[in-house]
Structure formats: structure tokens, C-alpha cells
Amino acid sequence: EPEVTQTPSHQVTQMGQEVILRCVPISNHLYFYWYRQILGQKVEFLVSFYNNEISEKSEIFDDQFSVERPDGSNFTLKIRSTKLEDSAMYFCASSERTLSDGYTFGSGTRLTVV
């Protein structure tokens, strides 16, 4: 069954450093998303991406964050100048068409900022 692949599974970074979280969505999917889950809290929407541009972003997704689809397969989330409160599980997801398809999520990247 097709999968969304995320790397690394766990990233530890110093406060103030930049991190790039990587995702390979399912190949025929057109819509891409990043969500995060702070430990013990709900899964929160960060950003959606379609046709090489951001289609929607949350208030969490400020100038510290950026997304990119650098080639035909990868979808990245860059977090500049990381803060302690950025520590969370970050989930990438993709969908073929609209939201009614449901997403396919990756297994997540656990980001720990120390």
C-alpha cells in the first residue's frame, strides 16, 4: 500500500538552529499538508500546499516556517531559529484530490529542541 515517508524519525536540535523536516508524499497525490502534535495535545493544522503554492496556513505558521517542494517527490518543512515550544511530532500528509478522500499521514518526525 502506498505510504507517505517522513525523515528523520527523530531530530534533536539546539534552540536557535534551523531544521528541515522531509516528506515524500504518495506519488499521484496533489495536495500536501503539515500538521503537528505537541505531546498530549491535539493534532494541529499548520499548512496545506497545492500546485506549488501554499493554499492555506494557520496562525501557527508564521515567518519562522516555510514549505517547499524542491523536486517532483519531496515536500519539506523548514523551521528557522527553533524554540523550545517547537518540540512536537510533525506529521506530513497527502491526498489525491479533495479533503473527502481523507489524508494519508506519514509516521511523523519527533522534533526535540533543547
Next chain:
Amino acid sequence: DQQVKQNSPSLSVQEGRISILNCDYTNSMFDYFLWYKKYPAEGPTFLISISSIKDKNEDGRFTVFLNKSAKHLSLHIVPSQPGDSAVYFCAATRPQTYKYIFGTGTRLKVLA
């Protein structure tokens, strides 16, 4: 602003019995709802969905009920199996948006 609420953080059910997971929402603009299941160290997995034009959707052992007037949906699992033990999230979306709003999850434990 918690638009999607799952008020029970955990639920334990005996194997073979029915599991009922509940979800309430506040935004009357929501028109599509999903349930996701999540195992530790994995991403959420899509389970079942329901459109606001329906009040019930069934898929094998899983049935989702939607009560629009009460802004309430529930997931029924019958019969419950130990492999169903996971965290279950409900999620909702409305027109002209690309995002889902997730609840905080309910941890289901099915006892053998």
C-alpha cells in the same frame, strides 16, 4: 478555541463488546467529518468518514453516527478487538478550506 471536542480522554472495553467514542463540535459550518486511528509511533490512519447530508455511515465493524442538531458524532466499533486499542481522533472540515480540525483524541483499550 476548541471547535472539536472529545471529552473522554480514555475508554476501556471488554473484547467482543461495543466501543462508543464520542465527539462534539461547535462550528455549524462543518460539513464533513472523519475518524482517524493512531497507534504509538505511527501517523494517524483514516478510518471512516461521514458527510453532513447523512446521519450514518457503516464500514464493516465501524459505524459513524452524526446528529447535526446536537452537533455530535459518535464512532461505534462492534465487536471490539484487542487490535482496536489505539487513540481515536475525530476531525471536521468546512467548505472552502483545506484543513481538518482535530479533536484531542480518546485512548481506547480493548481488554482481552
